[in-house]
Amino acid sequence: MSLPGGKRRVASMPTQANENIVTRLLAGDRRALARVVTLIENHAPQAQRILAQLHAHTGRAHIIGITGSPGAGKSTLVMQLARELRRRERTIGVIAVDPSSPFTGGAILGDRIRMQELSGDPHVFIRSMASRGSLGGLAVSTRDTVRALDAAGFDVVIIETVGAGQAEVEIVRAAQTVVVVTVPGMGDDIQAIKAGILEIADIFVVNKADRPGADQTAAELRMLLSLDDTRKERSWRVPILKTSATTGAGIPELADKLDEHLAALKESGQLAARGGRQAQSEMLALLHQALVERIEAAIGPEEWDRLVQEVVERRSDPYTTAARLAARIGLAPSHEPA
Amino acid sequence: MSLPGGKRRVASMPTQANENIVTRLLAGDRRALARVVTLIENHAPQAQRILAQLHAHTGRAHIIGITGSPGAGKSTLVMQLARELRRRERTIGVIAVDPSSPFTGGAILGDRIRMQELSGDPHVFIRSMASRGSLGGLAVSTRDTVRALDAAGFDVVIIETVGAGQAEVEIVRAAQTVVVVTVPGMGDDIQAIKAGILEIADIFVVNKADRPGADQTAAELRMLLSLDDTRKERSWRVPILKTSATTGAGIPELADKLDEHLAALKESGQLAARGGRQAQSEMLALLHQALVERIEAAIGPEEWDRLVQEVVERRSDPYTTAARLAARIGLAPSHEPA
Numbered sequence: 001m002s003l004p005g006g007k008r009r010v011a012s013m014p015t016q017a018n019e020n021i022v023t024r025l026l027a028g029d030r031r032a033l034a035r036v037v038t039l040i041e042n043h044a045p046q047a048q049r050i051l052a053q054l055h056a057h058t059g060r061a062h063i064i065g066i067t068g069s070p071g072a073g074k075s076t077l078v079m080q081l082a083r084e085l086r087r088r089e090r091t092i093g094v095i096a097v098d099p100s101s102p103f104t105g106g107a108i109l110g111d112r113i114r115m116q117e118l119s120g121d122p123h124v125f126i127r128s129m130a131s132r133g134s135l136g137g138l139a140v141s142t143r144d145t146v147r148a149l150d151a152a153g154f155d156v157v158i159i160e161t162v163g164a165g166q167a168e169v170e171i172v173r174a175a176q177t178v179v180v181v182t183v184p185g186m187g188d189d190i191q192a193i194k195a196g197i198l199e200i201a202d203i204f205v206v207n208k209a210d211r212p213g214a215d216q217t218a219a220e221l222r223m224l225l226s227l228d229d230t231r232k233e234r235s236w237r238v239p240i241l242k243t244s245a246t247t248g249a250g251i252p253e254l255a256d257k258l259d260e261h262l263a264a265l266k267e268s269g270q271l272a273a274r275g276g277r278q279a280q281s282e283m284l285a286l287l288h289q290a291l292v293e294r295i296e297a298a299i300g301p302e303e304w305d306r307l308v309q310e311v312v313e314r315r316s317d318p319y320t321t322a323a324r325l326a327a328r329i330g331l332a333p334s335h336e337p338a
Numbered sequence: 339m340s341l342p343g344g345k346r347r348v349a350s351m352p353t354q355a356n357e358n359i360v361t362r363l364l365a366g367d368r369r370a371l372a373r374v375v376t377l378i379e380n381h382a383p384q385a386q387r388i389l390a391q392l393h394a395h396t397g398r399a400h401i402i403g404i405t406g407s408p409g410a411g412k413s414t415l416v417m418q419l420a421r422e423l424r425r426r427e428r429t430i431g432v433i434a435v436d437p438s439s440p441f442t443g444g445a446i447l448g449d450r451i452r453m454q455e456l457s458g459d460p461h462v463f464i465r466s467m468a469s470r471g472s473l474g475g476l477a478v479s480t481r482d483t484v485r486a487l488d489a490a491g492f493d494v495v496i497i498e499t500v501g502a503g504q505a506e507v508e509i510v511r512a513a514q515t516v517v518v519v520t521v522p523g524m525g526d527d528i529q530a531i532k533a534g535i536l537e538i539a540d541i542f543v544v545n546k547a548d549r550p551g552a553d554q555t556a557a558e559l560r561m562l563l564s565l566d567d568t569r570k571e572r573s574w575r576v577p578i579l580k581t582s583a584t585t586g587a588g589i590p591e592l593a594d595k596l597d598e599h600l601a602a603l604k605e606s607g608q609l610a611a612r613g614g615r616q617a618q619s620e621m622l623a624l625l626h627q628a629l630v631e632r633i634e635a636a637i638g639p640e641e642w643d644r645l646v647q648e649v650v651e652r653r654s655d656p657y658t659t660a661a662r663l664a665a666r667i668g669l670a671p672s673h674e675p676a
Contacts, residue, residue, distance in 0.1 A: 048657050049657075051655070051657060052655045052656075052657040052658055053655075055649075055652060055655030055656070055657075056652045056655065057652075058652070059652060272650065275650040276646050276647070276650050279646045279649040279650050279656055280646050282649075282656040282660075283645070283646070283649065283656050283659060283660045283663070284630070286656060286657060286660035286661075286664075287629060287633065287660050287663060287664055287669070288626055288629065290660065290661070290664035290669045290670045291625060291626065291629050291669060292622070293670070294664075294669045294670065295625065307621070308614050308617045308618050308621070309614070311393075311617040311620075311621065312610065312613045312614050312617050314393060314394045314395075314396070314397060317389070317390045317391075317393030317394065318390075318393070318617055318620040318621050318624060319386050319387075319389060319390040319393075319624060320390055321621055322620075322621045322624035322625050322628065323624075323628075325621070325625060326624075326625055326628035326632075329668075329669070330667075330668040331625070331628045331629060331632045331667070331669075332628045332631070332632065
């Protein structure tokens, strides 16, 4: 048993090479960008140094999250939206986040292939992110990839996640504008909405709106939104749009609403507040990583295992052991809870 | 803006009084137990000191998690299971965890009232836990309440959670045996299962099995389980039971399977391994809390806000700022990522 999350990050690439890849990425070199995203995905030691240098060049992209149940047609919608935004002369980065489940892999692959249609365009960059390890890790990789795409100068970065669970909520938290996609006759989708999606939606899309029941679904969503007390103080009224991703109907209206939402975020000061929350949580996560490394350096895996074992065997308790450890690495005065 | 999670825990209750409540709880005093659970729920300063003393008296209860979609009949099932376990002369603690969503509140309340039928029995202790603040906080409160019920001597502790999202997965992680409840004709429930429930189920229950389609649902679950590669190395074959919580059919079989699973966990050494993982994650969480308190003491909220603002305004980046902070509180050598 070893300390979880304790991966020592040491620089294994000369700073010179890092600066080179950073310069190339900032100049719009797609191969440099692809390389940086791979380093991020692999949690490579030099990724943080590169990201630190990229940070100063971020903050210009509009970051859009698109989520919803499997089968809602999200990938087709993303493709159509990307086309519309290209017509408006925006450059677009797309991050398609795979679910951890192996079962939906096939369907996603089909969508992904359709998205390759866009990838001949030099102003579009599409990247699928596989889930390696934890979904928490995936949320970090997604956020870092957004940072790289933002620094590379894309006007819009779209994060597409499959599913509507808590893990996906975590992933789309990197977005400024969250679009939740549903389809007519949602049925149990309402449950998913209750589970946390309602709160994070900035725009609802009823996709496949040529099917029967689209108006009813839109009405149900409107009702659910009106019941949500937390919405009342907000300046933005969540629009419910009807689209057909296959025909393209409703896509220009979606692009308009996305622009409107970004403008509203800027005007209300929420864009700045959101940036503050994100910086804060990122700093805390990095400090936690430093904490884990410090414990590893201070006591080593054998003693850590012995301390865990003492707690398991009730010769100590987690509170007392943690308090002693905190004191030992200088985090807290030597005091014990019991 | 202030540092999240940074609540200073100082003892405001004399140790004498703590020992008194601990002694009474260990002697089976229900009012002492109820008081300790309230302290846990309120994140009261003395809760950790009490829990530290209770820890040595834990490790005897069988901790069972029951989860699944809303409307699957979980509460009725828990009530029936509790009755069956009482017939087997076990004492039972039930923790019913409310979802954060206000929409399902009404339905849950109805179930809760039905559960009060059991609460006249002195060997049954039922407690609803409200979601105050984050779901992460709720997972911690649930784990601590399990600790209190275990120390109080209950043979079985049942955690019931509504929903099947990532947050609920976090909550049932305190359990040794996880029962996932579904109903015939699941439809989109399959999606929920894909989202992470499949992996954590030790026992599947197809409830309301008198409805048409129960056999088909069971067959679909069996197929899904057979596709799950991560299962193959495990010694325990997940059973799929059919129950009717309203008539009580299948409940004795469920009680049998719960015993079998606990026996299998003990035999395979997984119970001990699980205890190790839990101790580890708890110690890390407590150390993280100490870290947050240390940062607060070292720099105070004004400087923290200023540092966050520097990152937001791109005058610094999160990596450099976090590395400097880590060095300042003695967590890391003074080195910068860039």
